[in-house]
Amino acid sequence: MKAIRRFTVRTVLPEPLRQLEELVLNLRWSWHHETLDLFRAVDPALWRAVRHDPVRLLGEVAPERLAALAGDRRFLRRLQDTADDLHEYLTAPRWYQTRSTPPGEGGESPTSIAYFSPEYGITAALPQYSGGLGILAGDHLKTASDLGVPIIGVGLLYRHGYFSQSLSPDGWQLERYPPLDPNGLPLTLLREPDGTPVRVGVALPKDRDLRAQVWLARVGRVPQLLLDSDVEDNDQAARDVTDRLYGGGGDHRLLQEMLLGIGGVRAIRAYCDITGHPEPEVFHTNEGHAGFLGLERIREMVSEHGLTFDEALEATRAGTVFTTHTPVPAGIDRFPRELIERYFGGPGDDDVPVERVLALGAEDYPGGDRTVFNMAVMGMRLAQRVNGVSALHGQVSREMFGGLWGGFDTAEVPIGSITNGVHAGTWVAPEILELAAREAPSVPESASGWESVRNVRGGEIWRVRRLLRERLVVDARRRLRESWRQRGASEAETSWIEDALDPDVLTIGFARRVPSYKRLTLMMSDRQRLRSILLDPDRPVQIVIAGKAHPADEGGKRLIQDIVRFAGSEDVRHRIVFLPDYDMALGQLLVQGCDVWMNNPLRPLEACGTSGMKAALNGGLNLSIRDGWWDEWYDGQNGWAIPSADGLATPERRDALEAAALYELIEDHVAVTFYDRDAAGLPRRWLEMVRHTIATLGPKVLASRMVRDYVERYYEPAAASARAMSADKYAGARALAAWKRRVAAAWPRVAVEHVESTGEESPHVGGLLTVRVLVDLGTLEPGDVTVEAAYGRVDDSDALVDPAYLELRGGEPAEDGRIRYAGEIPLARSGAFGYSVRVVPSHPMLSGRAEMGLVALPAAPPGMTNGDLR
Ligand SMILES: *Cc1c(COP(=O)(O)O)cnc(C)c1O
Numbered sequence: 001m002k003a004i005r006r007f008t009v010r011t012v013l014p015e016p017l018r019q020l021e022e023l024v025l026n027l028r029w030s031w032h033h034e035t036l037d038l039f040r041a042v043d044p045a046l047w048r049a050v051r052h053d054p055v056r057l058l059g060e061v062a063p064e065r066l067a068a069l070a071g072d073r074r075f076l077r078r079l080q081d082t083a084d085d086l087h088e089y090l091t092a093p094r095w096y097q098t099r100s101t102p103p104g105e106g107g108e109s110p111t112s113i114a115y116f117s118p119e120y121g122i123t124a125a126l127p128q129y130s131g132g133l134g135i136l137a138g139d140h141l142k143t144a145s146d147l148g149v150p151i152i153g154v155g156l157l158y159r160h161g162y163f164s165q166s167l168s169p170d171g172w173q174l175e176r177y178p179p180l181d182p183n184g185l186p187l188t189l190l191r192e193p194d195g196t197p198v199r200v201g202v203a204l205p206k207d208r209d210l211r212a213q214v215w216l217a218r219v220g221r222v223p224q225l226l227l228d229s230d231v232e233d234n235d236q237a238a239r240d241v242t243d244r245l246y247g248g249g250g251d252h253r254l255l256q257e258m259l260l261g262i263g264g265v266r267a268i269r270a271y272c273d274i275t276g277h278p279e280p281e282v283f284h285t286n287e288g289h290a291g292f293l294g295l296e297r298i299r300e301m302v303s304e305h306g307l308t309f310d311e312a313l314e315a316t317r318a319g320t321v322f323t324t325h326t327p328v329p330a331g332i333d334r335f336p337r338e339l340i341e342r343y344f345g346g347p348g349d350d351d352v353p354v355e356r357v358l359a360l361g362a363e364d365y366p367g368g369d370r371t372v373f374n375m376a377v378m379g380m381r382l383a384q385r386v387n388g389v390s391a392l393h394g395q396v397s398r399e400m401f402g403g404l405w406g407g408f409d410t411a412e413v414p415i416g417s418i419t420n421g422v423h424a425g426t427w428v429a430p431e432i433l434e435l436a437a438r439e440a441p442s443v444p445e446s447a448s449g450w451e452s453v454r455n456v457r458g459g460e461i462w463r464v465r466r467l468l469r470e471r472l473v474v475d476a477r478r479r480l481r482e483s484w485r486q487r488g489a490s491e492a493e494t495s496w497i498e499d500a501l502d503p504d505v506l507t508i509g510f511a512r513r514v515p516s517y518k519r520l521t522l523m524m525s526d527r528q529r530l531r532s533i534l535l536d537p538d539r540p541v542q543i544v545i546a547g548k549a550h551p552a553d554e555g556g557k558r559l560i561q562d563i564v565r566f567a568g569s570e571d572v573r574h575r576i577v578f579l580p581d582y583d584m585a586l587g588q589l590l591v592q593g594c595d596v597w598m599n600n601p602l603r604p605l606e607a608c609g610t611s612g613m614k615a616a617l618n619g620g621l622n623l624s625i626r627d628g629w630w631d632e633w634y635d636g637q638n639g640w641a642i643p644s645a646d647g648l649a650t651p652e653r654r655d656a657l658e659a660a661a662l663y664e665l666i667e668d669h670v671a672v673t674f675y676d677r678d679a680a681g682l683p684r685r686w687l688e689m690v691r692h693t694i695a696t697l698g699p700k701v702l703a704s705r706m707v708r709d710y711v712e713r714y715y716e717p718a719a720a721s722a723r724a725m726s727a728d729k730y731a732g733a734r735a736l737a738a739w740k741r742r743v744a745a746a747w748p749r750v751a752v753e754h755v756e757s758t759g760e761e762s763p764h765v766g767g768l769l770t771v772r773v774l775v776d777l778g779t780l781e782p783g784d785v786t787v788e789a790a791y792g793r794v795d796d797s798d799a800l801v802d803p804a805y806l807e808l809r810g811g812e813p814a815e816d817g818r819i820r821y822a823g824e825i826p827l828a829r830s831g832a833f834g835y836s837v838r839v840v841p842s843h844p845m846l847s848g849r850a851e852m853g854l855v856a857l858p859a860a861p862p863g864m865t866n867g868d869l870r
Contacts, residue, residue, distance in 0.1 A: 094148030145220030261292025365403025472593025509594030749778030
């Protein structure tokens with residue numbers, strides 16, 4: 001019989017063990033090895049059985065065992081120490097508190113920052129993530145906690161989370177969505193002071209309401225608010241809004257995003273109200289899904305402070321940071337415009353008129369699709385600061401979204417980049433952390449100290465690397481056996497698994513989601529060659545593969561089936577395995593145990609990629625296409641770059657070329673180096689590369705570097721801008737909105753009328769070129785604009801390459817109401833040289849020259865000096 005209701009009965013802990021509950025409820029355990037060791041000690045066999053989930057551990061541990069522990073002095077002392085350590089962690093000043101501009105003392109540092117994400121990967125025991133975006137969000141919160149950055153995380157709590165993957169007998173991906181009972185998760189319900197659970201609501205058409213309760217997770221020092229629509233006061237459709245991660249399309253997805261963005265802001269207000277937590281000054285949105293938060297903040301300001309929509313838009317933008325995460329169209333939400341009209345055109349929506357909403361998400365630039373509403377585009381229009389997640393992805397995003405900034409060259413499109421990072425405490429094996437800490441106690445979270453890994457003896461590193469490889473092999477065999485049994489194999493048919501994989505063989509890992517651009521099966525392009533690599537008698541290679549296809553992606557499932565079938569062939573099955581259900585736990589095992597981390601995306605579609613960073617921190621070497629972070633930090637010594645044939649060949653030809661290069665690298669370089677041993681049996685050159693990788697990449701790939709970058713380059717400037725807008729009853733926002741309206745209206749008449757230069761008759765390096773310009777500002781004043789010369793090298797088509805800019809002096813009236821400007825351009829280098837002149841809007845509250853997308857250029861190219869400079 002099926003139960004009609006399910007719930008979780010919580011264990012009542014004996015008094016001396018009460019602190020266990022506190023430890024479980026703070027997710028710091030997910031990256032704190034001493035706390036995990038303490039949980040293990042509660043019942044080691046059960047700890048394995050519950051897959052390291054401490055809530056289940058406490059739910060299932062026998063009362064007798066608890067009674068015994070309650071009288072075990074050594075255990076109680078350990079419990080006390082661990083609880084004390086947590087209290088110290090939660091209260092002592094950390095990096096953020098010791099910065100030169102302490103928060104709340106008139107300095108620049110924001111007192112509170114809200115971080116919105118549709119998914120979070122904190123631990124395998126909370127399956128609220130599907131891939132890189134969620135894992136990154138989890139690492140961001142954990143690192144903010146470690147650094148003391150006052151972030152509040154906001155997300156949704158999905159009743160079914162992301163699916164767990166298994167295989168059918170013929171290797172087809174099967175999905176299961178085990179229900180999660182929030183009462184069985186390390187969460188507490190956010191309650192009003194009188195004890196009633198907080199409700200936030202979002203109004204829907206036809207007088208419907210979407211309501212949600214709010215779960216509070218504690219990620220170390222960081223509170224995380226998770227909205228859950230499964231409450232009695234909702235109709236069934238509304239209850240199902242948070243049923244699963246990225247569920248359905250159309251309405252379902254839109255409702256999830258309305259709840260995340262609009263409901264999320266309301267949840268923050270409730271949380272701050274109840275707890276006295278400072279209201280966020282900066283709002284950071286992780287990809288476009290949470291973009292509606294900007295609309296809710298506009299609505300608040302219009303209704304509470306009497307601002308116009310435009311004034312509120314300026315105030316909102318100033319404090320908003322938007323991070324774009326993918327150049328792949330499928331990763332960007334686009335809704336039919338009618339859907340937005342249906343949900344935002346209601347009678348109560350006067351403060352945020354639907355035409356304004358539609359305009360924010362419109363692809364009204366060349367090449368855009370006029371029928372859709374684009375969440376990333378809205379995100380960029382609602383944020384004064386925008387970034388991509390690696391240097392290359394920043395460049396790709398400037399090209400992709402440049403249309404939003406009109407006449408500016410790609411290089412000037414105001415999208416910056418902060419390269420992602422990973423949280424060492426979560427991803428690095430304790431044994432590696434110990435090795436590093438022996439040389440430099442500040443490791444892992446500090447950027448310093450990694451260099452000293454060079455002093456660790458080769459034999460020591462090799463011992464730990466083998467230990468981690470063996471751990472992977474043992475666990476992989478267990479997973480393989482389970483998977484084969486579940487697919488219907490008999491005991492006898494799985495006996496070969498005892499000898500599958502080998503703890504002394506070069507181990508290559510490949511684990512990722514399976515969208516087509518990641519090319520799961522590139523390695524199988526030439527099966528015979530792959531076979532000979534795997535079965536090489538002197539230098540064998542083994543490959544461990546994992547990955548989930550999106551449930552609706554039949555093509556991806558076919559790729560998985562291809563791999564699974566190949567890996568089932570009798571001749572190679574001991575050397576190549578597919579492990580089902582890639583999640584954080586399997587990810588940890590793989591990035592720690594593999595010698596080589598392979599990645600072969602179609603460049604430049606991998607915005608950053610983070611699994612290779614995790615491998616590097618564990619002493620794994622990367623073998624990857626130069627895409628995302630690897631394009632930036634590959635240095636010839638820290639692994640291998642697979643040459644990319646992007647732009648040179650048809651897709652088939654490109655795959656063939658890149659696969660051939662991959663095989664050659666494995667055969668001639670990777671395997672040769674790994675098996676080249678000295679008299680002591682150590683691979684010297686390999687260990688050199690491992691040391692070099694940890695020492696040089698260690699400080700770069702850390703999430704602590706990433707979060708510091710966000711604080712210094714985005715959060716602090718955004719907080720300063722937001723304060724400038726809101727001070728004195730939003731005088732700044734009112735002034736900026738009025739100024740922008742005036743400038744935008746007047747801009748069509750702005751023109752560069754005349755340009756002349758002297759000094760180009762005999763140009764030589766070190767000389768000066770004097771430029772004189774007449775501009776027509778129409779109704780604008782000189783103070784509204786900057787007139788500048790752009791100058792530097794020119795290419796064959798006379799385009800300026802990486803030009804420098806010189807602000808021209810002047811502003812005096814000339815005849816006919818024209819305004820005169822002038823300046824001296826330094827001729828600093830020889831070769832083809834050119835310059836141009838432009839007028840751009842200028843206001844101290846703009847984040848940069850391109851913000852408004854407005855520029856006036858000379859009608860005809862001015863004097864271009866194409867002769868060689870001497
Ligand atoms: C790190 C990680 C990812 C993201 O890795 P990519 O390199 O961006 O593909 C995805 N899933 C899991 C489980 C991870 O641990």
